[in-house]
Amino acid sequence: MSESDARIVVTVSVDLLAETDPAGKLVEALGDDPYACIIVLASPDVELEKFTVQLQAHLNAPHILGARTAGEICDEGYSEHRIVALGFPQSHFAASARIFEALDDPDEVAIGREVLALRHDAQAQRHDFKHEFAFLLVDGLSRREDAFVLNVSTALGSTQLFGGSSGDGLRFESAPVFYNGQVRNKAAIVLVVRSDCRFEVFREDHFESSEKRLVVTGAIPEKRLVTEINAEPAAPEYARIVGIDPNQLSPFIFASHPIVVSVGDQHHVRAIQRVEENGHLRFFASIDEGMVLTVAKARNISEHLQEVLDKLSADCEPDLIFACDCILRRLEAEQKQEVINMSAELRKHRVVGFSTYGEQHNMLHVNQTLTGIAIYPPDHE
Structure with missing residues (x-):
């Protein structure tokens, strides 16, 4: 936690192999400060039903959302058997979120209406925050990401969106998402965030x-x-x-x-x-x-990653880079023995996030990309 204490967005990584009470450790590390939202990315090792109930009972945030992963990215770079959490404090962020179920038979008009309502709610909380982005989590085995992200992006208008499809390691059996204690398959979560922090949403491949x-x-x-x-x-x-x-x-x-x-x-x-x-x-x-x-x-995957992260840090060092990184990129890095180099770059630039079954960027569902957001301190407009 030492590095996170001086940062705007609080990040926590819990090693499941070293902790007997990972939920308790996560709650302790995040502390009692009020958060606009908390995003939790959990290894397939985690029993989500019990875990999410514990989080809901003890964390100070109106929106606690997350997903099962195909691997995690934490302060060590690429990792596994982890829980990674990002806490967005109310001093710099306002948020509104909703879970959408039954993606096999969606009501597109109702979805659009609900997304507009999320935008209005976030804006009403902090009119003085000028920057807005949307984050999307979708069940990576639902096969409904393409249609859903198009529907959501249409309702968002000019608001930029990024996101990731939940994973299940390499098992491809169950990839649920969760929101405020509800664990659901074939579901999606839309989060709209307002902030006084400048940001850049990006999508890159090599x-x-x-x-x-x-x-x-x-x-x-x-x-x-x-x-x-x-x-x-x-x-x-x-x-x-x-x-x-x-x-x-x-x-x-x-x-x-x-x-x-x-x-x-x-x-x-x-x-x-x-x-x-x-x-x-x-x-x-x-x-x-x-x-x-x-x-x-x-191209060489680690050299390309270095270029991408250096570019995001060229004018101002981000407070945080939150990344949705396709599982196939990690597999390529393993096969080509580039994991050490990739992890070094991820650590250097304070990248946290997860390995996904797919990525979302504005109106598109894509694969084998690095998609995410760089969040900058508010005094660098």
Whole structure:
């Protein structure tokens, strides 16, 4: 806690392997000061039902929200078996939040209305705070992120949004989110924050398109499944194009051989989650027949991270960088033995956050990116 005490946003990391009462340790570290909101990112090791009840009973905040992770980012850099928490004090922040359930059958008009109400509530709390952003947490196994973030962003108007899809390590079994003691699957949480602190929302990846093309000729969009690529069975054709034995396809291969879709002069990663038993490829984001994809070429991931974080700190050191970092980036860093270098950069720039099953940036659900917010002290306008 020593570093956090001098900062605006309070951050806490609890090692589950070292603590017999992690919830108690987290509550003690956050203290009794009033928070506008507290974001909690919990390893899959945590029994969320019991844990969230303890937090709700003892923390001084009207909005306590969080998610299960695919790994954590704390003061040590990349980590696992942790609980990471961010406390936004009422002296610099005002917040309004809501959980949205039944994402399989959403009422889009009602969602838009509720998001507008969140904005109005946050603004009413502190008219003198001029800066506003939105944070989104979505069940990373719901397969509803694309439609939901579009709906939310439309209602937010000019307010910038970033977020992450909850995870479950590499098990891909259950990725709930939680809000004020409620633990829910197939749900999302929208948080709107007002502040006197300047901020920058960002989205970055370290890829460039190559000449290796893949055309999706068979897909089941609602399940994010690709059945055919180039009129051939999907998994063997992908393996052929990237030069890998089909029997060796794994999350590590998908991380190091990503595919992207180009929209104008920009590209967006369409990351593969896994190979199904029938040879279909399941994706982390929306996919449809007729999409033209290319295999991406990767820059050095740690050098790119250094450039991104240095740029965010060029004019003023952020009080905090809160990051939603795709699990496939961590897997690539592990495979290429870049974890030590990545963690060093994350520590240097005070980055906290979690590894995700997908990321949200304004109106888009994306994959294999680093997405987040840099929050600066209020005296640097």
